[in-house]
Amino acid sequence: MKITLKIKRFNPEVDKKPHWESYTVEVEPTDRVLDALHEVKWTQDGTLALRRSCAHGICGSDAMRINGRNMLACKALIKDVAKDGVITVEPILGLPVVKDLIVDMEPFFAHYRAIMPYLVNNDPPPERERLQSPEDRARYDDTTKCILCACCTTSCPSFWARGEYVGPAAIVQAHRFIFDSRDQAGEERLRILSEPDGVWRCRTVFNCTEACPRGIQVTKAIGEVKEALRTGVIR
Amino acid sequence: MPQYHQFDALVVGAGGAGLMAALHASRSVKTAVISKLYPTRSHTGTAQGGISAALGNLEEDHWEWHAYDTIKGGDFLCDQDAVEIMCREAIDAVIELEHMGLPFDRTPDGRIAQRRFGGHTNNITKKPVMRACHAADRTGHMILQTLYQQCIKQNVTFFDEFQVVDVLVENGACNGVVAVELATGEIHVFHSKATLIATGGFGKMWKVTSNAHSLTGDLPAALLRRGLPLEDMEFFQFHPTGIYKLGILLSEAARGEGAVFINGKGERFMARYMPTLKDLAPRDICSRCIYQEIREGRGIDGKDYVYLDFRPEVINRYFEEDGNPKRVDAHYLEQKLPDIIEFARVYLGVDPITQPVPIQPTAHYAMGGIPTTNDAEVLADETGRIVEGLYAAGEVACVSVHGANRLGTNSLVDLVVFGKRGGIRMAEYAKQASFRPINRDAAAKEGAAQLERIRNSNGTERPSAIRKELQALMDDKVGVYRTGAGLEEAIDHIRDLQARYQRIRIDDKGYKWNTDLMEAWELGNLLELAEVTAYSALWRQESRGAHYREDYPQRDDVNFLKHSMVWKNGRLEVRSKPVRITRYAPEERKY
Ligand SMILES: Cc1cc2nc3c(=O)[nH]c(=O)nc-3n(C[C@H](O)[C@H](O)[C@H](O)COP(=O)(O)OP(=O)(O)OC[C@H]3O[C@@H](n4cnc5c(N)ncnc54)[C@H](O)[C@@H]3O)c2cc1C
Ligand code: SF4
Ligand code: SF4
Ligand code: FES
Numbered sequence: 001m002k003i004t005l006k007i008k009r010f011n012p013e014v015d016k017k018p019h020w021e022s023y024t025v026e027v028e029p030t031d032r033v034l035d036a037l038h039e040v041k042w043t044q045d046g047t048l049a050l051r052r053s054c055a056h057g058i059c060g061s062d063a064m065r066i067n068g069r070n071m072l073a074c075k076a077l078i079k080d081v082a083k084d085g086v087i088t089v090e091p092i093l094g095l096p097v098v099k100d101l102i103v104d105m106e107p108f109f110a111h112y113r114a115i116m117p118y119l120v121n122n123d124p125p126p127e128r129e130r131l132q133s134p135e136d137r138a139r140y141d142d143t144t145k146c147i148l149c150a151c152c153t154t155s156c157p158s159f160w161a162r163g164e165y166v167g168p169a170a171i172v173q174a175h176r177f178i179f180d181s182r183d184q185a186g187e188e189r190l191r192i193l194s195e196p197d198g199v200w201r202c203r204t205v206f207n208c209t210e211a212c213p214r215g216i217q218v219t220k221a222i223g224e225v226k227e228a229l230r231t232g233v234i235r
Numbered sequence: 236m237p238q239y240h241q242f243d244a245l246v247v248g249a250g251g252a253g254l255m256a257a258l259h260a261s262r263s264v265k266t267a268v269i270s271k272l273y274p275t276r277s278h279t280g281t282a283q284g285g286i287s288a289a290l291g292n293l294e295e296d297h298w299e300w301h302a303y304d305t306i307k308g309g310d311f312l313c314d315q316d317a318v319e320i321m322c323r324e325a326i327d328a329v330i331e332l333e334h335m336g337l338p339f340d341r342t343p344d345g346r347i348a349q350r351r352f353g354g355h356t357n358n359i360t361k362k363p364v365m366r367a368c369h370a371a372d373r374t375g376h377m378i379l380q381t382l383y384q385q386c387i388k389q390n391v392t393f394f395d396e397f398q399v400v401d402v403l404v405e406n407g408a409c410n411g412v413v414a415v416e417l418a419t420g421e422i423h424v425f426h427s428k429a430t431l432i433a434t435g436g437f438g439k440m441w442k443v444t445s446n447a448h449s450l451t452g453d454l455p456a457a458l459l460r461r462g463l464p465l466e467d468m469e470f471f472q473f474h475p476t477g478i479y480k481l482g483i484l485l486s487e488a489a490r491g492e493g494a495v496f497i498n499g500k501g502e503r504f505m506a507r508y509m510p511t512l513k514d515l516a517p518r519d520i521c522s523r524c525i526y527q528e529i530r531e532g533r534g535i536d537g538k539d540y541v542y543l544d545f546r547p548e549v550i551n552r553y554f555e556e557d558g559n560p561k562r563v564d565a566h567y568l569e570q571k572l573p574d575i576i577e578f579a580r581v582y583l584g585v586d587p588i589t590q591p592v593p594i595q596p597t598a599h600y601a602m603g604g605i606p607t608t609n610d611a612e613v614l615a616d617e618t619g620r621i622v623e624g625l626y627a628a629g630e631v632a633c634v635s636v637h638g639a640n641r642l643g644t645n646s647l648v649d650l651v652v653f654g655k656r657g658g659i660r661m662a663e664y665a666k667q668a669s670f671r672p673i674n675r676d677a678a679a680k681e682g683a684a685q686l687e688r689i690r691n692s693n694g695t696e697r698p699s700a701i702r703k704e705l706q707a708l709m710d711d712k713v714g715v716y717r718t719g720a721g722l723e724e725a726i727d728h729i730r731d732l733q734a735r736y737q738r739i740r741i742d743d744k745g746y747k748w749n750t751d752l753m754e755a756w757e758l759g760n761l762l763e764l765a766e767v768t769a770y771s772a773l774w775r776q777e778s779r780g781a782h783y784r785e786d787y788p789q790r791d792d793v794n795f796l797k798h799s800m801v802w803k804n805g806r807l808e809v810r811s812k813p814v815r816i817t818r819y820a821p822e823e824r825k826y
Contacts, residue, residue, distance in 0.1 A: 013745045030584070042699030046742030046751035051276075053447040056483045056578060058376065059276040075581060098418060099748040105273065118384035119336025129333040131345030137338060144338050144370070144377065148275050182336065 002026055003082050005036055008090035009100050011047065018097065021045075029079035033066055033087060037073060037101075050101040057213055060149035064101050065090045070151040070211040092154035094163065108150050111166045115174040115192055120185035136181040143176040143221050145214040152208035152218050158201045165201040166193065168208040168218045175221040178234055186234050190225070199225050237413075237422040237679035242267045242392075243665040245427040246658075247399050247412060247454060249274035251282075251375070251647060252629025253433035254382035255654030256611075260431075260662040261391050268391060269414055269425065271398040271449065274383050278435050278447045279650065282375020283575060284488030285367030286332075286647035287355060288325035292346045293365045298322040300358040301366065303819055305645060308354040308517045309602075309638020310780035310790065311821040312467070312798070312814055317609050317634045319817060321645075321652050328651040329368050337381040339370050340571075350571075351491040354517040354642040354826075363491075363515050367644045372488050372574045378647060397423065398753060399454060401682040402430065402625075403673060404461040407615060409625035410673045413682030417753070420746025422683045424675045428668045429661035431626035432458075432605060432613075433654065438471070439757075440765045441598035441714070442706035445477055445484035455605055455631060456760035459767065463615060463622065464800040464810075466633040467603035468764070469771035472641055472781045473715050475521035477597025478582055479540045484597060485575045487643040490514045492571055493563055494545035495553050496525065497591060498533040503553060504541075512826040513557075519640040519781040520826070522596040522715050535593065542591035545572075549591075596715055600641055602781065603771075604633040606800060611657030617800050617812040624664065624671075628657040635798065638814075639780020689755050694738030698755040701732050701739070705758075705765055708732075713769050718785045722773040729766045736762055767801045774799055774809045792821055 002024055010018040025039040034052055041048045050073070051061040057075040066076050067088055081087055095103040121130075146169065153159050153167035174193060178186040193199040199222060208218040228234045244260040246253045249270035260266045270277070289296040301322040306313045333339060333347060340348035351363040370377040386393075394414070401413040411427040437452030438444040455465055475496075476485045495503045495514045508524045509516040516524075529539050544550075551562050565588045569576060579587045605627040606614040611634075613625040629650045636649055712725040736759060743751035777791035778784050797811040 011745065012747055030582075041751070042697070047745075049743075049748045049750050053272055053276050053449045054278065054281050055448060056281070056582070058281045058373075058574075059272070059278070059447065061272070061276050077581070102748055109273075113387055118388040119381075121334075121336075125334040129330055129339070129347050132341055133345050134341045134343060137341045140338070141371075144380075145373065147280070147376070177336075180336070180338070 001029055002085065003036065003078060004086045005040060006086060006088040007048065007100070010097050012099055027078050029077070031078050032074050033076040033078065033081060033089065034062060034073040036078060036087070037089070049099045058147060060147035063092050063149040063151045063154070065092055070155045072149060072151070072213045075213050092150060094154045094160045095150070105150065107163060108153060108167070108169065111170040112148065112173055114166065115170045116185055116189055117173045117177070119177060119180065119183050121182055122184060130182050132181055139181070140176050140179040142216050143172045145216055146172050146176070147214060149213060151211040151213055155207040155211040157205060157207065158203055162197070162201065164197040166198055168202070168222060171199055171222050171225055172216060172218055175225055178225065178228065190229055193225060194229050199229065237424050237675060239424050239426065239675055240267070241426045241670070243428050244661050245269065245411060245425050245430045246433060247430065248433035248435060248629070248631070249393070250277035250279035250433060250435050250629060251378050251382060251650035252654035253431070254386055255651050256431050256433060256628055256658030256661070257391050258382065258385055258389060259655050259658030261389060263662045264665045266391065267394060267425070269394045269397045269399055269412065271396065271417070273395050274393065275379060277379055278450060280376045280379040281447070282378070282647055283372040283484065283486035284491065285350060285352060285369035285374050285644045286329060286378070287352065287366045287644035288329040288368060288648065289322065289366060290326060290329065290347060290349065290368065292342055293349050295357065296364055296366055298326060300356070300364070301325065303358055304355050305636065305642055306638065306819045307824060308642040309640055310824060311796065312635065312638030312779060314635050314815040315817040315819055316815050317636045320609055321636045321648055324652045325648045328648065328655065332378065332381060332651065335381050335385050337370065337377050339368055350488060351515060352643045353487050353490065353515045353521070354512070355644070356512070361511050363512065367488070367491060369488065371570070372486050372572045375647060400457070400685055400756065401678070402454065402457050402461060403678055404458070404463065404622060404625065408623035408671060410671050413678055415686065417748055420749060422679045424679050426670060426673055426675070427624070428665040428670055429624045429626065431611065431628060431657050431661050432631055433627070433629045434631045436601045436630040437761070437764050438598045438601070440705060440761045440768070441709045443477060443480070443482040443595065443710055444598040445474060445482055446598065451757035452760045452764040453757060456763040458605060459763055459803050462802070462804055463613070464606060464802045465603060465767060466606035466800050467635060467798050468768045468801055469775050469782045469799060470602035470639050470780060471598060471768065472518055472600040472602060473522045473596040474518055474599035475525055475596050476543050476594045478578065479593035479595050481582055482597035483578055483582060484599065485543060485578065485592065485594060487518070489543060489545050489572055489575060492545070492568065493550035493554055493561070494543055495549065496521070497542040497544045498528045499535045499537060500533055504528055504533070509826040516826045517640055517642060523783060525596060526715055540593045540595045543594045544591040545587050546589060546591065600646060601630055602633065602635070602637045602639065602641055604631045607632045607634055609634065609656070610660040611653055612660065617810045624668065626657045626661050628653040639782060686752060686756060689739065689741060690744055690752055692739050694740050696735045696739045698739050698741065698758045701736055702758050702761070705729065705732055705761060709765060713772060716783055716785055717772055719773060722769050725769045726766065726773065729762060729769060733762050733766070763803070767803060767807065770807045771799045771801050771809060796821065
């Protein structure tokens with residue numbers, strides 16, 4: 001089938017401001033939007049810039065706004081997103097655009113690093129593995145799936161309004177450790193998240209959960225962190 | 236003016252191998268990691284099924300069994316001392332990962348859960364053994380995340396989205412690398428005492444592949460240009476279960492949990508070929524059996540694919556037939572294999588819980604690569620001479636622990652064991668060595684010249700068209716089945732593509748985030764590696780592991796129980812070196 005891709009373009013070496021360009025490509029309905037973008041890049045206009053690697057929704061490189069919603073281009077199938085044969089593609093919002101679909105991810109990763117995204121356990125490690133019951137392991141399973149794609153954070157109205165807000169992805173990452181029975185820094189992370197630009201900026205709008213390509217219950221995780229802060233109990 | 240940096244130790248690549256090396260090296264010397272992808276985008280994150288170690292958490296197991304299985308799986312081409320190191324150290328490595336916080340699945344009593352995987356056996360009963368430690372079917376994701384988290388904790392220095400274009404090898408020693416900063420197009424010279432290459436695989440020379448777009452073999456190609464050899468390049472693994480046409484991997488963990496192959500007649504055909512291990516036979520064998528079925532008209536509807544069936548009732552029926560008391564249900568499978576079930580749903584529109592999944596073999600893993608010692612030191616030739624200050628680990632390296640065919644789960648083991656050994660060894664070296672002088676401007680100029688040539692090339696050929704032709708050619712002539720005549724044709728064709736590559740044209744002449752330019756440069760690397768792959772395959776006149784020559788269908792231990800080493804100095808040259816054998820004598824491979 002033929003589809004039209006409307007892509008928001010910006011080349012910092014040429015353009016003063018972004019503009020839209022349209023391309024018509026021949027694709028299969030079951031192709032990925034990423035395939036269509038490659039078709040443009042490889043056969044019509046090599047200057048189109050985007051990040052991508054794995055092409056099956058695991059590396060987290062190609063978050064973009066497709067028909068107004070954040071998705072991974074490699075996980076969005078043409079048949080599911082094309083509206084009357086048209087697909088609009090633009091960079092994710094809330095991070096500085098560097099070129100075409102590429103944004104500066106550093107502010108996003110700075111928030112991630114701020115919540116101590118690593119296991120802290122100061123006891124001398126045992127000879128073998130630390131034990132963890134299947135129930136304790138299941139407690140934080142959902143948030144271990146995060147691939148740091150930024151679909152959630154860049155769909156969040158609170159983040160758009162204020163870039164200092166840590167954002168849902170960083171809270172998801174904090175949740176992964178706070179609720180890990182082996183970790184000992186939960187309280188410190190909670191303290192970080194109780195600051196003005198922490199978890200309370202979340203207005204529970206659920207955009208993030210809808211955007212997450214890994215199906216993580218983002219808003220639920222945020223709620224659990226809020227609950228831990230409110231009650232002072234991690235469980 | 237190029238930017239200039241100096242570090243005792245440099246790690247190129249931020250996948251499992253690179254991060255493991257960086258964690259260990261940075262404990263004692265000034266270290267930096269350079270990666271063309273943001274670290275968590277590395278392909279290690281896509282690894283699904285597991286990482287093997289003879290923990291014996293669920294049943295009797297021994298590292299010696301793991302070693303024997305690895306060597307037999309590798310069709311006796313593995314260097315056995317290296318395999319023994321890997322399988323022995325795998326146990327501590329997995330424990331180390333757990334201590335770092337890796338969220339492994341757990342047994343009821345809280346220990347690391349393990350599952351069955353192809354070719355891993357109880358050496359006494361010959362039956363599959365539970366050896367693969369896993370976190371659902373995202374084990375690689377969890378390894379990559381955990382190692383990166385530890386790097387943040389330890390404050391490791393990163394140069395993210397910097398692409399290395401040249402390795403400064405001169406007079407038998409390495410003094411660093413030249414990289415381009417993707418965001419700006421600026422050239423950076425990194426001067427080092429020790430450099431470790433961990434850039435992963437290079438499967439993008441094939442069309443149907445499980446490999447990421449970024450796996451283009453940049454560094455092995457750079458070393459070839461610098462006059463260094465590559466080892467065992469003819470051995471590339473085709474994983475039996477790629478999603479039909481797309482090549483996206485469905486982990487062997489599916490079969491570890493009981494899934495079976497089914498042909499167009501509804502038969503579980505692996506039972507016919509490999510009566511003991513059946514669907515859990517090693518990958519090279521399964522891939523050939525699938526094509527055998529297809530060739531004999533038993534593909535699905537006579538077409539070029541078969542089914543991977545993991546509907547619970549089918550799994551349970553064959554468990555019962557095999558006398559295995561285990562039973563599964565939909566809930567259990569969704570817990571154990573959530574990602575691959577989703578892949579089938581998203582990309583094929585097939586629900587594996589209620590429908591069989593169309594699959595075909597997919598180009599997956601490079602057994603060959605940069606030759607190294609057991610401490611990740613890069614070898615300059617077949618005599619064991621090393622390149623001072625140069626190291627390699629992970630999929631890009633050839634130690635060789637995988638021989639002619641890697642067993643599932645053994646790459647992740649390789650990454651952590653040899654990544655760590657390499658990191659420790661390079662730091663020891665850097666501590667006592669001093670910086671060798673380099674000519675920064677000349678180094679930068681040479682690196683930049685490679686890119687400028689492409690930027691300014693005013694031909695008519697589109698790089699994407701050449702790449703497409705290369706990939707189709709490799710699928711066709713340098714795939715699961717090979718012949719001498721086909722390989723000769725492939726080499727001629729690749730050389731033709733190389734000539735056309737000299738006449739390319741790109742659209743983007745800019746500097747900032749010029750992915751048009753970098754893709755074109757990467758294509759040059761794929762063409763180099765494709766040529767040496769086909770050439771080594773032509774040289775090896777036998778069939779062993781993943782390398783199957785229809786004109787030489789037998790393994791030939793008399794003439795070919797040896798590793799190939801290929802050079803490209805003007806013209807191609809293959810030499811060889813013996814396989815190191817400790818205690819496992821070559822025998823016929825039956826399962
Ligand atoms: C789908 C899939 C599933 C798999 N499942 C398993 C499994 O269950 N068990 C198992 O043992 N193995 C598995 N494997 C194999 C295993 O995942 C890989 O072999 C392994 O992860 C490779 O790791 P690495 O560290 O060597 O390289 P990678 O993780 O590929 O990392 C390469 C790094 O090099 C960098 N790089 C590359 N070129 C350059 C350059 N020019 N300049 C700078 N940086 C560069 C990249 O940015 C990246 O950081 C699987 C592989 C695939 C594809
Ligand atoms: S639920 Fe909270 S974090 Fe998520 S989008 Fe809404 S405000 Fe943002
Ligand atoms: S929570 Fe989901 S959307 Fe947010 S970064 Fe992680 S994977 Fe992406
Ligand atoms: S390319 Fe990896 S997530 Fe889309």
